[in-house]
Amino acid sequence: MAEHECALFECGHRACGGCGPALAARLILKGTGPNTIIVASTGCMEVFSTPYPETAWGVPWIHSLFENAAAVASGVEASIKKQGRDEHVVCICGDGATFDIGMLCISGAFERGHDITYICYDNEAYMNTGIQRSGATPYDADTTTSPAGKCSTGNKRPKKDLPAILAAHGASYVATTSIAYPNDVVKKIERAVNTPGPNYIQIHAPCATGWGFEGADTMAIGRLAVETGLWVNYEMMNGELEKAKKIVNRKPVEEYLKAQKRFRHLFRPEKNVEEIVKIQAIADRNAAKFGIDLNMKKEK
Amino acid sequence: MALNIGCAAAPGRARDNKTGSWRVFKPVFKHETCTKCGLCETVCPEGCVKERADGYFDPDYDYCKGCGLCADECPADDIEMVQEEK
Amino acid sequence: MMEILEGSHAVAEAVRLCRPQVVSAYPITPQTHIVEALASMVADCKLDAEYICVESEFSALSACLGASAAGSRVYSATTSQGLALMFEVCFNVAGMRQPIVMTIANRALGAPLNIWNDQQDSISLRDSGWMQFYAEDNQEATDLHFITYKVAEDHNVLLPAMVCFDGFILTHTYEPVDIPTQEEIDAFLPPFKPYNTLDAKKPMSLGMYATPDYYMEFRYEVDEAMKRAKQAYVQVGKEFAEKFGRDYSGLVEGYRLEDADTAFVAMGSLCGTVKDAIDEMRADGMKVGLLKIRSFRPFPSAEIRKALSGVSRVAVLDKNVSLGQKGAVALEVKDAIYGSGIDVLDYIIALGGRDVRKSDIRVIAGLAEKGIGDQYYGLRTEVL
Numbered sequence: 130m131a132e133h134e135c136a137l138f139e140c141g142h143r144a145c146g147g148c149g150p151a152l153a154a155r156l157i158l159k160g161t162g163p164n165t166i167i168v169a170s171t172g173c174m175e176v177f178s179t180p181y182p183e184t185a186w187g188v189p190w191i192h193s194l195f196e197n198a199a200a201v202a203s204g205v206e207a208s209i210k211k212q213g214r215d216e217h218v219v220c221i222c223g224d225g226a227t228f229d230i231g232m233l234c235i236s237g238a239f240e241r242g243h244d245i246t247y248i249c250y251d252n253e254a255y256m257n258t259g260i261q262r263s264g265a266t267p268y269d270a271d272t273t274t275s276p277a278g279k280c281s282t283g284n285k286r287p288k289k290d291l292p293a294i295l296a297a298h299g300a301s302y303v304a305t306t307s308i309a310y311p312n313d314v315v316k317k318i319e320r321a322v323n324t325p326g327p328n329y330i331q332i333h334a335p336c337a338t339g340w341g342f343e344g345a346d347t348m349a350i351g352r353l354a355v356e357t358g359l360w361v362n363y364e365m366m367n368g369e370l371e372k373a374k375k376i377v378n379r380k381p382v383e384e385y386l387k388a389q390k391r392f393r394h395l396f397r398p399e400k401n402v403e404e405i406v407k408i409q410a411i412a413d414r415n416a417a418k419f420g421i422d423l424n425m426k427k428e429k
Numbered sequence: 430m431a432l433n434i435g436c437a438a439a440p441g442r443a444r445d446n447k448t449g450s451w452r453v454f455k456p457v458f459k460h461e462t463c464t465k466c467g468l469c470e471t472v473c474p475e476g477c478v479k480e481r482a483d484g485y486f487d488p489d490y491d492y493c494k495g496c497g498l499c500a501d502e503c504p505a506d507d508i509e510m511v512q513e514e515k
Numbered sequence: 516m517m518e519i520l521e522g523s524h525a526v527a528e529a530v531r532l533c534r535p536q537v538v539s540a541y542p543i544t545p546q547t548h549i550v551e552a553l554a555s556m557v558a559d560c561k562l563d564a565e566y567i568c569v570e571s572e573f574s575a576l577s578a579c580l581g582a583s584a585a586g587s588r589v590y591s592a593t594t595s596q597g598l599a600l601m602f603e604v605c606f607n608v609a610g611m612r613q614p615i616v617m618t619i620a621n622r623a624l625g626a627p628l629n630i631w632n633d634q635q636d637s638i639s640l641r642d643s644g645w646m647q648f649y650a651e652d653n654q655e656a657t658d659l660h661f662i663t664y665k666v667a668e669d670h671n672v673l674l675p676a677m678v679c680f681d682g683f684i685l686t687h688t689y690e691p692v693d694i695p696t697q698e699e700i701d702a703f704l705p706p707f708k709p710y711n712t713l714d715a716k717k718p719m720s721l722g723m724y725a726t727p728d729y730y731m732e733f734r735y736e737v738d739e740a741m742k743r744a745k746q747a748y749v750q751v752g753k754e755f756a757e758k759f760g761r762d763y764s765g766l767v768e769g770y771r772l773e774d775a776d777t778a779f780v781a782m783g784s785l786c787g788t789v790k791d792a793i794d795e796m797r798a799d800g801m802k803v804g805l806l807k808i809r810s811f812r813p814f815p816s817a818e819i820r821k822a823l824s825g826v827s828r829v830a831v832l833d834k835n836v837s838l839g840q841k842g843a844v845a846l847e848v849k850d851a852i853y854g855s856g857i858d859v860l861d862y863i864i865a866l867g868g869r870d871v872r873k874s875d876i877r878v879i880a881g882l883a884e885k886g887i888g889d890q891y892y893g894l895r896t897e898v899l
Contacts, residue, residue: 136476138476139440139441139443139444139476140443140444140448140475140476140477140489140491140492141443141444141445141446141447141448141492142443142446142448142475143446143448144474145496146451146474146494146495146496146497147474147494147496147497147498148474148496149474151474151475152472152473152474152498155473155474155476178443179438181436181438182433182438182442183438183442183443183445183446184438184439184440184441184442184443185443186440187440187441311471311472343497344496344497344498345496345497345498345500345501345510346501347474347496347498348472348498348501348502349501
């Protein structure tokens with residue numbers, strides 16, 4: 130057995146098998162490199178990677194509270210600046226911490242223009258506490274606090290457009306990506322930490338446990354999200370859209386929805402055509418807004 | 430062992446937790462059709478798939494949770510999930 | 516050098532001399548003058564610090580935590596509602612053993628909203644693991660900052676600390692204050708050396724979570740640090756006294772207590788009023804004295820027990836109340852002298868900035884002698 134060199138994100142962490150965020154962590158560190166200070170929020174990633182004394186992190190890492198990673202990072206950045214050091218300051222937080230309870234701190238940090246990169250691993254709900262609805266939960270998704278039932282089709286609101294909000298704060302580089310495209314993640318992270326901040330990256334990180342699919346299908350589900358247009362991988366620089374990943378022959382949203390238990394209520398006891406049409410409209414709007422459609426005509 | 434104040438710890442201790450014990454299925458890397466593309470190493474959420482000296486890849490069964498992502502993603506169909514004998 | 520300074524400005528001078536690398540600031544009456552003065556200093560290159568205008572007090576302390584963990588000496592100031600908003604972060608900072616020093620310009624907590632002085636705000640955080648020192652006048656408020664940074668940053672202590680001084684009564688009052696020179700403070704307070712820190716050259720994970728197998732031991736460690744803080748404080752106080760000629764080394768301080776029948780107990784600026792009242796009462800033959808508590812956390816139980824051992828009764832002046840119970844200081848003094856048989860009478864006083872006069876102290880002395888206590892003093896019954 131080869132001599133072990135401490136990896137930047139070690140084996141032995143307690144994530145579910147096939148965990149999207151765990152893969153995101155590995156990809157993030159590939160992009161940042163070891164000269165990085167991580168500021169984490171409470172959440173799945175923090176909990177599965179740091180039960181005292183077993184830490185999976187091979188870079189300096191700090192966790193304070195659920196909602197203050199951006200404020201803590203502001204302080205780290207100010208201190209590093211004062212000391213003339215050059216470590217990248219990177220927040221890694223879930224969607225609950227980012228979209229909801231952390232809005233105050235994120236808004237302040239971005240308004241002040243700190244040189245930080247804020248990465249949100251988006252598994253679209255408060256997963257660590259058992260799958261509750263967050264501002265990032267997609268329309269009609271079933272969660273324990275937005276359950277489908279006799280008089281409900283699940284989450285009533287569309288996903289909050291946080292990238293746009295932070296671009297409006299004057300963020301330098303804002304990008305969305307997905308673990309289903311690992312090289313894309315690494316490239317965008319690398320670009321972000323080497324761009325004077327503040328920068329924001331939102332990583333789609335499917336959660337097998339929370340969304341209801343097999344761990345082996347994490348990448349496949351992530352790809353379907355992009356191929357249906359419900360998730361768009363794009364880049365913005367100084368508020369302007371630079372690039373969006375184009376999709377050849379975009380798939381109907383049904384393919385994505387029927388593969389996950391959190392949308393199963395849209396198919397049983399019978400197909401809820403009305404709701405699926407609404408969700409298709411969301412995808413269509415995304416496609417139009419970002420110009421992602423590449424329709425190849427089939428040769429006869 | 431004395432507590433490290435500030436709820437702090439140095440890197441490395443996660444390896445004390447051998448998550449291989451979680452497995453029900455285990456991936457068998459056949460090295461027959463493998464093209465050494467490295468996708469298995471990239472997609473493993475544990476980071477326990479490692480490149481060998483000869484360029485093929487192997488999982489570290491001490492930590493492999495048997496999630497099956499490597500098998501699902503392998504473009505050469507070289508990895509098979511088999512039920513583990515306990 | 517002697518200067519006539521508003522209390523806030525004296526404290527700002529003290530902070531400047533301590534050379535914090537990062538200051539986070541959010542305005543709230545009556546501490547705003549402190550952070551304004553610091554901003555001016557930064558703008559005029561008199562203070563070489565990163566000054567962060569945070570978006571709330573919650574973020575103010577969070578930013579301090581990040582900067583402290585990355586290796587900087589830091590500073591912030593707050594009061595009342597702002598401190599209450601920091602509640603969660605206060606516990607977090609203490610558990611993470613970051614030696615952050617924060618000035619608390621003591622002010623009442625709402626509702627109802629009130630901007631004037633009492634000590635409810637800092638006292639309500641007595642469980643948090645922060646040290647708490649109370650200043651009687653602006654000189655003490657100034658000097659306590661030098662001492663507190665040194666005690667907090669001691670590797671045997673490593674606890675955050677509040678330097679408390681009464682809002683408006685001290686913050687907005689002009690007093691002559693002796694401000695040391697930068698050379699003197701540099702000699703007294705060396706640069707901050709962090710213990711566990713964020714450094715890519717030596718990576719550590721800070722703030723991991725603790726299961727039931729570990730949590731209690733982490734909490735116990737904070738308590739042990741508080742115990743060591745007592746000795747550290749006394750030592751640093753003595754060192755300060757030697758260098759600067761002003762002695763704050765007592766966790767408590769007696770005033771005309773040696774042969775007193777009735778002992779008052781108080782914290783902060785009230786002590787000044789009580790001392791003047793005692794001098795008058797003594798002139799009239801009343802055997803009264805004061806036990807000033809300077810350190811509320813760590814709580815100096817043994818020192819209090821010793822100091823009050825000869826008195827007949829204790830009249831505690833509480834500028835706070837644990838609603839549904841009594842004042843916090845009285846409860847803890849009672850615990851300290853339990854078994855002695857000495858009566859402890861609690862007077863809830865001066866809440867929300869209500870004025871206390873020497874005559875009030877005399878009235879309380881009379882009430883105490885008759886054994887009438889455990890009540891609000893000076894309630895305006897006509898508005899009830």
